[in-house]
Amino acid sequence: LTHSVIIVEDEPPARAKLKRFLASLPDFQVVAEAETVEIAVAEITTRRPDVVYLDIQLGERSGFDVVDQIRGVVSPYIVFTTAYAEYAVQAFDVQALDYLLKPFDRDRFLRSSERVRVALADPDHGDLEERVRRVLATMPGRSVPVKQVLVRDRIRAYFVPVDTIDRITAAGNYVEIHAAGKVHLVREPLTQLIAQLDAGDFIRVHRSHVVRLAFIAELQPMFHGDYELILKNGERLALSRRYKALLPAAIRERL
Amino acid sequence: LTAQVEPHFLFNTLNAISNRMHEDIDAADRMISDLGSLLRAAYDLDNHVLVPLEHELAWLRGYASLMTERFRGQLLFTLIVEPGLESLQVPRLLLQPLVENALTHGLRDGRGSLRVEVARRGSQLQYTISDDGIGIKEAAANPGTGLSNVTRRLDLLFPETHTFTMTAREPHGTVIKLSFPVLN
Numbered sequence: 001l002t003h004s005v006i007i008v009e010d011e012p013p014a015r016a017k018l019k020r021f022l023a024s025l026p027d028f029q030v031v032a033e034a035e036t037v038e039i040a041v042a043e044i045t046t047r048r049p050d051v052v053y054l055d056i057q058l059g060e061r062s063g064f065d066v067v068d069q070i071r072g073v074v075s076p077y078i079v080f081t082t083a084y085a086e087y088a089v090q091a092f093d094v095q096a097l098d099y100l101l102k103p104f105d106r107d108r109f110l111r112s113s114e115r116v117r118v119a120l121a122d123p124d125h126g127d128l129e130e131r132v133r134r135v136l137a138t139m140p141g142r143s144v145p146v147k148q149v150l151v152r153d154r155i156r157a158y159f160v161p162v163d164t165i166d167r168i169t170a171a172g173n174y175v176e177i178h179a180a181g182k183v184h185l186v187r188e189p190l191t192q193l194i195a196q197l198d199a200g201d202f203i204r205v206h207r208s209h210v211v212r213l214a215f216i217a218e219l220q221p222m223f224h225g226d227y228e229l230i231l232k233n234g235e236r237l238a239l240s241r242r243y244k245a246l247l248p249a250a251i252r253e254r255l
Numbered sequence: 256l257t258a259q260v261e262p263h264f265l266f267n268t269l270n271a272i273s274n275r276m277h278e279d280i281d282a283a284d285r286m287i288s289d290l291g292s293l294l295r296a297a298y299d300l301d302n303h304v305l306v307p308l309e310h311e312l313a314w315l316r317g318y319a320s321l322m323t324e325r326f327r328g329q330l331l332f333t334l335i336v337e338p339g340l341e342s343l344q345v346p347r348l349l350l351q352p353l354v355e356n357a358l359t360h361g362l363r364d365g366r367g368s369l370r371v372e373v374a375r376r377g378s379q380l381q382y383t384i385s386d387d388g389i390g391i392k393e394a395a396a397n398p399g400t401g402l403s404n405v406t407r408r409l410d411l412l413f414p415e416t417h418t419f420t421m422t423a424r425e426p427h428g429t430v431i432k433l434s435f436p437v438l439n
Binding site: 011012013014016017020057060083084101102103104105 | 262263265266267269272274275329360
């Protein structure tokens, strides 16, 4: 299985360097190169590559122009390459897979290519599940969300009121229910548990984390397109790029 | 006044060197040496107002050869200097903003040609910088801070005794001519 690649760089040496690195990877194949925004948009929309290595500074134009123009048509993974970190925040916003700062060496490039492989091999349909969960929650005839969750430990079985739950985290075969400063273990898949909760109150922010919307205090951008959520009790949680797009607009706009 | 080595310029040049050394180690060596010249000019804290023309030309050659490497096959740079002028005193780094402006804003997608001529016209020294890029009108929509910096310095150093003109070049492009008194 080969991954098709398009390189968008306005400087020939920068293209040559990426091509040399990519040539050592038998599973990556460069299908086109582009040196301007126009050529890049044409090549990406017709060839539909798996991944685009995209320079941010393209003469007087910008790699973000390319992202804007292919949006809604194709969605390759994007690895930004740039000489200067001033655009990092913008790159997070367009959910780049990675951000290579020039000059980068082979090791750094290979780490990035591994990230591409992982993303292509496991598209993590958790975000799709989450979309479905929210759509289902708005449909008429849907069962009413539960008010309490049954927890069993060795000694007893008891109910945890849903309105005391701050967050829920997958941990191996269990999920941890964090409620009112205590942690309760439930042997149930995360997806199944949260299907019973109100999709408007609890949102999935990571493959393993579900958080009460009202319990989020702050969002902080991290490198490589991920964010960190700071909760009202000071705990920090990773927010994957994939789930960021699913945050309610009111929260995303605070970024 | 200090020379600017813009971060983008520096990092893109390092990236180009890291590629070139896999192709031609001597060429990569020259690039490092050229980059060294530019950094040396940037770190020149003596802040001379006037320098020998040959210092200006050393900066220009280094800058031009790095840009030619980075836009290999896309950029043609020509420098024509009348012999015997090398030791004349000229304003330090007057050429830098003009040449950078022509290369970064004037040329289309990094393609085109840039020509710099230095000649003596009687008691004046004349610089002519011409490109075949987007031309004055479009360039004016995207003005570099460089041009006003140059005219201000000429006003201060040579009030009434300098000239500065910017005209359209046929069929396209821009010509900048400036002159100031010959100083030994």
